[in-house]
Amino acid sequence: MTMNATGRPTAPTSAPAPSSPADAALLPAEALLFEIGDRDHSGVDLPDLEVGDERLAGLRRKTPLDLPGLTEPEAMRHYVRLSRRNYSIDSGMYPLGSCTMKHNPRLNEKMARLPGFADVHPLQPVATVQGALGVIEELAHWLMELTNTSAVAMSPKAGAHGELCGMMAIRAAHAANGQSHRDVVLVPESAHGTNPATAAFLGYKVRSIDANANGTVDVAAVKAAIDDNVAAIMLTNPNTCGLFEPEIIEIAEAIHEAGAYFYCDGANFNAIMGVVRPGDLGIDAMHINLHKTFSTPHGGGGPGAGPVVLSQALAPFAPVPFVRRSGDGLELVEHPDATSLGRLTAFHGQMGMYVRALTYMLSHGKDGLAQAARDAVLNANYIKAGLDDLFTAPFDGQPVMHEVLFDDSFLKGTGVSTLDFAKAMIDEGFHPMTMYFPLVVHGAMLIEPTESESRQTLDAFIATMRELAEDAVAGNAERFTAAPIRAPLARLDETRAARQPRLIWRHEKTEAS
Amino acid sequence: MTLRYSQDHEYVRLEGAVGTIGISRYAQEQLGDVVFVELPQVGASVTRGDEVAVVESVKAASEIYAPVSGTIVEVNDKLADEPGLINTDPVAAGWIFKIEVADTGEFESLMDEAAYADHTA
Amino acid sequence: MRYLPHSPADRAEMLAAIGVGSVDELFSAVPASVLSTFSPDLPDHQPEFAVEAHMRALAGRNHAAGDGPFFVGAGAYRHHVPATVDHLIQRSEWLTAYTPYQPEVSQGTLQMLFEFQTQVAHLTGMEVANASMYDGSTATAEAVLMARRITRRDKVVLSGGLHPQYRDTVVTYLSGEEGLTCLSPSPEGQGDIVDHIDEGTAAIVVQTPDFYGHLRDVPALARAAHEKGALLIVVVTEIVSLGLIEAPGALGADIVVAEGQSIGNPLTFGGPYVGLLACREKFVRQMPGRLCGETVDAQGRRGFVLTLSTREQHIRREKATSNICTNSGLCALAFSIHLSLLGETGLTRLARLNHARACALADALAAVPGVEVLNESFFNEMTIRLPRAAAQIVDALAARGILAGVPVSRLQPGEPDVDRLIVLAATELTTDADIAALVEALKGELA
Structure with a gap:
């Protein structure tokens, strides 16, 4: 079997004392919608019309909807309490780490709600949506200027969708050049899981590249992996260890010399926006997560947006739709020509996210974006300097970019795992860092503060992390293994959730109650 | 009945021409609580090294490779409801599938208990 | 800069603590030839009022749907969203939370997703639903891939009534693969899809109400598919229809995908929207995307976690069921809140009201000389045939301030017989005055 274990306990090993009820008044448990609402309650006032069957083709609904309703005050309380x-x-x-949780300015939200953006249909006549096309054109201009690239595919709905777009463009380019036999994609071990998943999705074989002792990829390792069948390399830069790939230009040259393309995972663009242009490094395609770098909200898991910038070589293969100038106005190209890779989604992409991202870019300007990148890097190095003597960094001795990576060797023998440590952070009021990623490091702890954190917050974070590390090493394992005790719930039994999946609510009494 | 082990932590218990296959005690500890097992098709013929099953814990999915070549003659249907058997009793009730072994020489070439203990040390 | 907390003094002290003289030293791994060697053609930072003015000017160049009579549908629908929905989704704890990977401090999002999954399952008549997809079109493509995994067959047939951009999305997702058949557009609601099913067919994909507004005979399609061991994927682009039309799950669908925009989410020029994906329980391990499940915490209290994640890319990497890494969380929240406000009573009334408005529209259009309504059945959307090319007429009506629907030729260029067709929708927001204005303007254009 493949030993893909990361050593994470997934079911609580002990039942700690009941968590502190001190803030129960402010953090109440909340029943399920299905336990508080019913079919006789509704929070909308609509007329009770009867309609005939004659235009329903005999398909009028007979199955009960079984949807509970809430009046407006009930709904307000339910969702606020949740x-x-x-x-x-x-x-x-x-x-x-790797998620770039920065401040989400509220001007972005206000602008996205202007009726001229929010109340516009994607299939209105193009003459009636010139402002919307203007947003797309202007955002595309920003993205191309910041990356020094020739084109941008705007429609991808999220970063992984952007990866799909970029890799499809590469596949289409190879096909157009009679190179369809190329069936291998090089992916470093430290890559985001979406990279190998995307390559495999498109039928490529994934060839893994090891990092060197410094946590980066050697051009020699890339050259050793290159043969006539390599279609592309997928490389994250700055990489998932928080390091800028020092040989990236040479890697790009080697890849191009071999007739392959360079896909750059742009998840970490926040470290270099306005400071380094990926196009100058030789990339052919890179997605940009608007919800990371350009401050559109994560929303508890989306929606994202993942425009993909493309080099001149890949531009002809971009998907539809795209916006182009036509006389005084803008037109929308909605149907692919012979080279375009096709269409990746209905309509034109994540307009609501474009408005927010553009608002953010205009607020910051090119000077502010560069300053934000520099502050993000400053903050990560400040945390590194504050923790270096207690935490163990696998790739030490060099400045980091926007995030700093530690491993769990400082916890060896303490009985405290990375997971336990993370859960103890919750009790101290901090969200855990990214854990067990990247996979190249044992018990990885990946910390990305972003530029949004003040020095006071960083100092408090460092002090907390130091105190926790000292306590772990001092032998107070129980504080960690029992954590969290100050959260609304203690650790959840993930094993039970996966062994007996309960994915929807059912009318019978739940086992847990 | 002796067990032999593959480099990939599968064990084989050979009875006559039929080998019973599962994952080692060490492997289940590394994997953590098993929550799902994807079983092979009975009747499938497999070559040593083929991916034939998948064992999933909450945080990992591990492919099980055929440690010997042959034909799948039986699978442990009990694992559908009780995947935890792989954790509680990996080398007996937690077996995964049985192969009618094509070449017992392949079995002989696997590690014995002592060699496997060294392998996992 | 208002979003950056450090003062110059803060930065200097932090650099001293790090032990470097400047931030440039932290970028020492970057080749000097590419570091800050450029000057982008972009403006510098601006005060909030200046940015707002710039964006308002752009917004002002769009004709908002609420500015006049509006009949555009074709996969995105203008419905009323209660003020409560937009207020709630802007709460910090919803808007600015991350993906709920730490369940102890994410129970709000997780419980909401569990409720959302249940609502979607009940609405579609299916046993399970996931925590949402990007949108309806990508959910359709993922459902096709899922059906191929489940059946281990390759062939997939897309109905001629499937939204053309959904069809194009599936075509792109499957480019380089064998086995995809796309049937010709069927604006009259005709269909011969059952003739294309054989023992090698993984799935047929049928939209209902279809792109042209017709309700499709789902039970017959389910029988025909199941006879050959194929799956029936039903696509719903107007989710409000399920308040009046029978649930696809009750009619034999194996996988239901839908665009959830109509409930809780504004038009926003096409996105972000929320894709729904529901199926039979036995297919759950082949589903793409996130799933939330119920469990207990260490003290036995009910709680929720993301589960069955070994299907997903961050664990399975190249063996994942999909490369999808996100859902459409905030849009799913808006959907769930709006649907909670509606409840069974409200959704039923809303669906009836939509149908009633569409009946009024169909009757009014049928009375216009030269206009032919193609639908015998519909929910809130229909197709009309004009005596001449529709695109110019739609443009001319737009110039009069009336957004009269979507000329089919926009989505189906080069297809014979469609250039005289318009797809129009009515919703609860469509007034008698709107319909009268459309009819008058249309008469004027056709005269």
Whole structure:
């Protein structure tokens, strides 16, 4: 069998004392919608019309909808109470490496709600949506300027969708050049899971590349992996260890010399926006997560947006739709020509996210974006400097970019795992960092503060992390293994959830109650 | 009945021409609580090294490779409802599938208990 | 800069603590030839009022749906969203939370997703639903891939009534693969899809109400598919229809995908929307995307976690069921809140009201000389045939301030017989005055 275990306990090993009820008044448990609503309640006032069957083709609904309703005050309370059981960037620091949890400006939200953006249909006549096309054109201009690339595919709905787009463009380019036999994609071990998943989705074989002792990829290792069948490399830069790939230009040259393309995972663009242009490094395609780099909200898991910038070589293969100038106005190209890879989604992409991202870019300007990148890097190095003597960094001795990576060797023999440590952070009021990623490091702890955190917050974070590390090493394992005890719930039994999946609510009494 | 082990932590218990296959005690500890097992098709013929099953824990999915070549003659249907048997009793009730072994020489070439203990040390 | 907390003094002290003289030293791994060697053609930072003015000017160049009579549908629908929905989704704890990977501090999002999954399952008549997809079109493509995994067959047939951009999305997702058949557009509601099913067919994909508004005979299609061991994937682009039309799950669908935009989410020029994907329980391990499940915490209290994640890319990497890494969380929240406000009573009334408005529209259009309504059945959307090319007429009506629907030729260029067709929708927001204005303008254009 493949030993893909990460050593994470997934079911609580002990039942700690009941968690502190001190803030129960402010963090109440909340029943399920199905336990408080019923079919006789409704929060809308609509007329009770009867309609005939004659135009329903005999398909009028007979199955009960079985949807509980809530009046407006009930709904307000249900969702406000539920919300209080969530951590959020507005309430505290989210040091999630690779996720770029930065401040989400509210001007973005206000602009996205202007009727001229929110109340516009994607299939209105193009003459009636020139402002919307203008947003797309302007955002595309920003993205191309910041990356020094020739084109941008705007429609991908999220980063992984953007990866699909970029890799499809590469596949289409190879096909157009009579190179369809190329069936291998090089992916470093430290890559995001979406990279190999995307390559495999498109039928490529994944060839893994090892990192060197410094946590980066050697051009020699890439050259050793290259043969006539390589279609592309998928490389994240700055990489998932928080390091800028020092040989990236040479890697790009080697890849191009071999007739392959360079896909760059742009998840970490926040470290270099306005400071380094990926096009100058030789990339052919890179998705940009608007919800990371350009401050559109994560929303508890989406929606994202993943425009893909493309080099001149790949531009002809971009998907539809795209916007182009036509006389005084803008037109929307909705149907692919012979080279375009096709269409990746209905309509034109994540307009609501474009408005937010563009609002953010205009607010920051090119000077502010560069300053934000520099502050993000400053903050990560400040945390590194504050923790270096107690935490163990697998790739030490060099400055990091926007995030700092530690491993769990400082916890060896303490009986405290990375997971336990993370859960103890919750009790101290911080969201855990990214854990067990990247896979190249044992018990990885990946910390990304972003530029949004003040020095006071960073100092408090460092002090907390130091105190926890000292306590773990001092032998107080129980504080960690029992954590969290100050959260709305203690650790959840994930084994039970997976062995007996209960994915929807059913009318019978639940086992847990 | 002796067990032999593959490099990939599968064990084989050979009775006559039929080998019973599962994952080692060490492997289940590494994997953690098993929550799902994807079983092979009875009747499938497999070559040593083929991926024939998948064992999933909450956080990992591990492919099970055929440690010997042959034909799948039986699978442990009990694992559908009780995947935890792989954790509680990996080498007996937690077996995964049985192969009618094509070449017992392949079995002989696997590690014995002592060699496997060294392998996992 | 208002979003950056550090003062110059803060930065200097932090650099000293790090032990470097400047931030540039932290970028030492970057080749000097590419570091800050450029000057982008972009403006510098601006005060909030200046940014707002710029964005308002762009917004002002769009004709908002609420500015006049509006009949555009074709996969995105203008419905009323209660003020409560937009207020709630802007709460910090919903808007600015991350994916709920730490369940102890994410129970709000997780419980909401569990409720959402249940609502979607009940609405579609299916046993399970996931925590949402990007949108209806990508959910359709994922459902096709899922059906191929389940049946281990390759062939997939797309109905001629499937939204053309959904069809194009599936075609792109499956490019390089064998076995996809796309049937010709069927604006009259005709269909011969059952003739294309054989023992190698993984699934047929049928939209209902279809792109042209017709209700499709799902039970007959389910029988025909199941006879050959194929799956029936039903696509719903107007989710409000399920308040009046029978649930696809009750009619034999194996997988239901839908666009959930109509409930809780504004038009926003096409996105972000929320894809729904529901299926029979036995297919759950072949589902793409996130799933939330119920469990207990260490003290035995009910709680929720993301589960069955070994299907997903961050664990399975190249063996994942999909490369999808996100859902459409905030849009799913808006959907769930709006649907909670509606409840069974409200959704039923809303669906009836939509149908009643569409009946009024169909009757009014049928009375216009030269206009032919193609639908015998519909929910809130229909197709009309004009005596001449529709695109110019739609443009001319837009110039009069009336957004009269979507000329089919926009989505189906080069297809014979469609250039005189318009797809129009009515919703609860469509007034008698709107319909009268459309009729008058249409008469004027056709005269």
